[in-house]
Amino acid sequence: MKQRQEKRGLAYQIIVFIFISLFLIFTAFIAITRILFSHIMMENAQETVSHLANETTYQIENRLTSVVNISRTILTLYRYDHFERNKLDSILHDWVYEFENLEAITIAYAPSYHQEGYSRTIFHSHNRAVYQELHPADYQYLDWFQIPFELKSKYWTEPWYDATATQETVISYCLPLFAEGKCVGIMRLDTKLSALQKIVSPLKLKHSGYAFLVSSIGTIITHPADSLIFNESIFSLAEATNDNNLRQIGKKMINGNIDFVRLQDNAVFGDSWLYYCPLLTNNWSLGIIIPHKDVVGYLNLLLIIQTLFSIIIFLTISFIVYYRTLSVSRPIRLFTEVAERIGQGDFDAKLPKTGNSYEIDRLILAFEKMQESLKDYIKNLEITNAEKNRIETEVKIASEIQRKLIPENTLQPYEIKELRCYGILEPAGDIGGDLYDFFPIDKSHFLFVIADVAGKGIVASMTMTIVSTYLRTVSTYHYTASEIMQNLNNFLCKQTSASNFVTALLGIINLKTGKLEFSNAGHTPMIIRKTDLSYKIFTETHSYPLGIFANREIGSMTIKLEKGEEIILVTDGVTETMNATEDFLGLKGLENIIKNLSSTNPEQTVRQILQHVHSFAQNTPQKDDITILVIDYKKSED
Amino acid sequence: MNNRQIIYLLIPLMIAIFFFTSCKQETNVQPDIPEAEAANTAQNSSLFTIRYRPVWTAQAEFAGVYMAQKKGFYQNKGLNVIIQPGGIKYPPYENLQLGHSDIVQMSLITAVKRDAENGNLINLAQITQRTSLMLVGKKSRGINSIPDFEGKRIGLWKTDDRLLSLIFLQQNKLNMDIVDLDITINLFLKDGIDVMNVMRYNEYHQIIQAGIDPEDLFSVAFADIGLNVADNGLYTTREFYTKHPKQCRDFASATIQGWFYALNNQEETVSTVLEIMHQYYLPANRPHQKWMLNEICQDFTVHKNQEGILQESDFNKAKKMLTDQNIPATQQTYESFFPR
Numbered sequence: 001m002k003q004r005q006e007k008r009g010l011a012y013q014i015i016v017f018i019f020i021s022l023f024l025i026f027t028a029f030i031a032i033t034r035i036l037f038s039h040i041m042m043e044n045a046q047e048t049v050s051h052l053a054n055e056t057t058y059q060i061e062n063r064l065t066s067v068v069n070i071s072r073t074i075l076t077l078y079r080y081d082h083f084e085r086n087k088l089d090s091i092l093h094d095w096v097y098e099f100e101n102l103e104a105i106t107i108a109y110a111p112s113y114h115q116e117g118y119s120r121t122i123f124h125s126h127n128r129a130v131y132q133e134l135h136p137a138d139y140q141y142l143d144w145f146q147i148p149f150e151l152k153s154k155y156w157t158e159p160w161y162d163a164t165a166t167q168e169t170v171i172s173y174c175l176p177l178f179a180e181g182k183c184v185g186i187m188r189l190d191t192k193l194s195a196l197q198k199i200v201s202p203l204k205l206k207h208s209g210y211a212f213l214v215s216s217i218g219t220i221i222t223h224p225a226d227s228l229i230f231n232e233s234i235f236s237l238a239e240a241t242n243d244n245n246l247r248q249i250g251k252k253m254i255n256g257n258i259d260f261v262r263l264q265d266n267a268v269f270g271d272s273w274l275y276y277c278p279l280l281t282n283n284w285s286l287g288i289i290i291p292h293k294d295v296v297g298y299l300n301l302l303l304i305i306q307t308l309f310s311i312i313i314f315l316t317i318s319f320i321v322y323y324r325t326l327s328v329s330r331p332i333r334l335f336t337e338v339a340e341r342i343g344q345g346d347f348d349a350k351l352p353k354t355g356n357s358y359e360i361d362r363l364i365l366a367f368e369k370m371q372e373s374l375k376d377y378i379k380n381l382e383i384t385n386a387e388k389n390r391i392e393t394e395v396k397i398a399s400e401i402q403r404k405l406i407p408e409n410t411l412q413p414y415e416i417k418e419l420r421c422y423g424i425l426e427p428a429g430d431i432g433g434d435l436y437d438f439f440p441i442d443k444s445h446f447l448f449v450i451a452d453v454a455g456k457g458i459v460a461s462m463t464m465t466i467v468s469t470y471l472r473t474v475s476t477y478h479y480t481a482s483e484i485m486q487n488l489n490n491f492l493c494k495q496t497s498a499s500n501f502v503t504a505l506l507g508i509i510n511l512k513t514g515k516l517e518f519s520n521a522g523h524t525p526m527i528i529r530k531t532d533l534s535y536k537i538f539t540e541t542h543s544y545p546l547g548i549f550a551n552r553e554i555g556s557m558t559i560k561l562e563k564g565e566e567i568i569l570v571t572d573g574v575t576e577t578m579n580a581t582e583d584f585l586g587l588k589g590l591e592n593i594i595k596n597l598s599s600t601n602p603e604q605t606v607r608q609i610l611q612h613v614h615s616f617a618q619n620t621p622q623k624d625d626i627t628i629l630v631i632d633y634k635k636s637e638d
Numbered sequence: 639m640n641n642r643q644i645i646y647l648l649i650p651l652m653i654a655i656f657f658f659t660s661c662k663q664e665t666n667v668q669p670d671i672p673e674a675e676a677a678n679t680a681q682n683s684s685l686f687t688i689r690y691r692p693v694w695t696a697q698a699e700f701a702g703v704y705m706a707q708k709k710g711f712y713q714n715k716g717l718n719v720i721i722q723p724g725g726i727k728y729p730p731y732e733n734l735q736l737g738h739s740d741i742v743q744m745s746l747i748t749a750v751k752r753d754a755e756n757g758n759l760i761n762l763a764q765i766t767q768r769t770s771l772m773l774v775g776k777k778s779r780g781i782n783s784i785p786d787f788e789g790k791r792i793g794l795w796k797t798d799d800r801l802l803s804l805i806f807l808q809q810n811k812l813n814m815d816i817v818d819l820d821i822t823i824n825l826f827l828k829d830g831i832d833v834m835n836v837m838r839y840n841e842y843h844q845i846i847q848a849g850i851d852p853e854d855l856f857s858v859a860f861a862d863i864g865l866n867v868a869d870n871g872l873y874t875t876r877e878f879y880t881k882h883p884k885q886c887r888d889f890a891s892a893t894i895q896g897w898f899y900a901l902n903n904q905e906e907t908v909s910t911v912l913e914i915m916h917q918y919y920l921p922a923n924r925p926h927q928k929w930m931l932n933e934i935c936q937d938f939t940v941h942k943n944q945e946g947i948l949q950e951s952d953f954n955k956a957k958k959m960l961t962d963q964n965i966p967a968t969q970q971t972y973e974s975f976f977p978r
Contacts, residue, residue: 142820
């Protein structure tokens, strides 16, 4: 019942199978889609941001380059000796006023070179030209002067706040001035940082992407988060977030590299993609951040749609399969119910007429045939069974008759005082082929016989019955064991087939003299147990088994029985008893049993032998009839 | 003119007089200073005001003072401490002698050297017990050992802090082209100089934060090569100390208490320092101030249970360093320079 509960219906199994199949197919499909599309989207994103970055850097570079170009013109003017200082200052002011990209121009000299004054800054403020002079102590150690002066090369400064002149945060392009081969001062052109920030800051990508600038030493110049500007560098952010990967990226940025890299789980940038490229004019770097979720946003949407479609397809297919399977399986279910009824014995149960499908129709047809066959078979079985029961009953009766052929164990058989007899026959089946019998043939002679018909069953039993009946008859006319045996042999040869031969040991005891004449036709030897508990075994046989060769002389042997001696007779069911290891008891085994007997009468002897045989067999199933006959001779007092 | 007429004339006159009188009184009461400052002044009127000037702009180098101020350690001692701006424009010794500040912070070498002029400096507390000075050179510029310094360009501050570097060059018989520096590290970053003097708590970390890894630098820490000497201390003039000995000692002990608080509450202290720096629009980032505070705290606790005490050996060592260089040093004794 439990097993039946665990088994699922056909529809369920098909749906589960389809679900697993679809699940695997869609998973593979979604995974492949994801890999391919994410690759495509990454490439698209990189292409988009690189275009944007190029455009932005172009704008910034354009502005910075214009400052550089102005510087060249101013340098030419500066070197032109015809201009007086005031005239030059006026021209420079006009340049500052005219060029939007230019905030101020400064010409500053080293302390050792001050033939034209130390420094002057020219800028435009409140609708007038301003010419400001500074002492070397105020500027000679500032980056804008010292670095290009020491390097003797052009230099773009980091952003700095010009508190003394324009009151603006600027970046400055500084170039050394030479006189007679010596660097004597610096020309500085300032451009507003805010103008660059205005180019970069409004850049928005997708939903939350943005751009930022880092200076040549990694300082954040523009960023949507104002708190980072000038306070943090790309390296301080890496340190704060313990992100060595970001530090390595920062090094590449300030070294002028270009790349598109993933930043994973950084506290500042989150899970995002960074495109960076250099500003070649001043060695700054432009970074563009796109959150990873923006890059793969459409991909995720696509995957969600795919997943939803997969679910809808699965549900639709499941629905169709469920109802189709139900309609297909309805006859099967009916068919199953009928089969169950047939299984319970109702062979007349009606099968469904049609199964909605060719296969089920054939199945029903085949089952109909099987049903008819079963009905015929059961009918035959019933007949056979009745016949069997009848035979069994008859066999039981035969068995009963057979048992009655064996003489009853009494204290004094046939009231004969000289003998005590005790016999036992344990058939292997209901009816056996073993026989023992004893009876007086006249007042002074007593006949005993033990026989074993080859084979078992009814034939053996009938043969045994014949032998028993014939013996009783023939012994009336013949008084020697050899004659009786010879007669019996000829009779059996005529009446039975050779396959039903009989081994037998027949003896006649002269009750007066104790003389025993016995004849052994292929039977287990007779054993005489003496009063001193020794024994003698008579292994000689006087004939082949009876019923094989007709008209043969059968001999006999005569011995003298002493008072108290026991004649022990067994069939081969005793000597051929097998134990669990398939060893036979054998004649030696029987002799050992007899050696150790402590019995004082035939019954005890029989029971002790039987007990030892059973002990030897150790519950091994009995294969042959076991028959033991013991006769105790007491010489008549007369 | 009868009495009634006189009364009629007097009433408007009295109203006019009352009006003008009230107007005058209101003009007199109007404060000349902002209300908040007035309130602060009123609140602090019972406290003794001390003007403290740090040697540099606001940063974690002065965290003990900020925390003593914030946590009320000064106020508990009856002090109203005004933290004055620091920086290159406000040299501490000059400000102290000119009476613009009552207590200043400066290095021991500077104090011992400058005291040769007036002999009136008093060390109230020694904050950092060892020098954080280092020389660093870029390996990429061929600086891999001290002998590699020979013939290269070295950037040294214009201040007295360069003295240790000069002694180092002399001891190692190094002939270098010295470039005077002001405040930034950019000349070093742009390879305008090969070697530069830095404070481990400040410029050294700034270089790291400019993308140069420590492995790319060859460093010589003076504290490790026998040139160690105590650094930042709190100083006042003997005149001020004589007038206000209790307040001076209270300021010193409250400052040390502030340093212990900073030592034990570094995250909070860094946040406070960053707030102050942002108030002054100074560029600041947390990792750098955290690094600086950690370094200063280590320098503060070099001598266990001797925090704030100027060691006599340090005083004598500073004097000897100067005299060995034929630079005039203070004539004061240790006991006079650092009264207990």
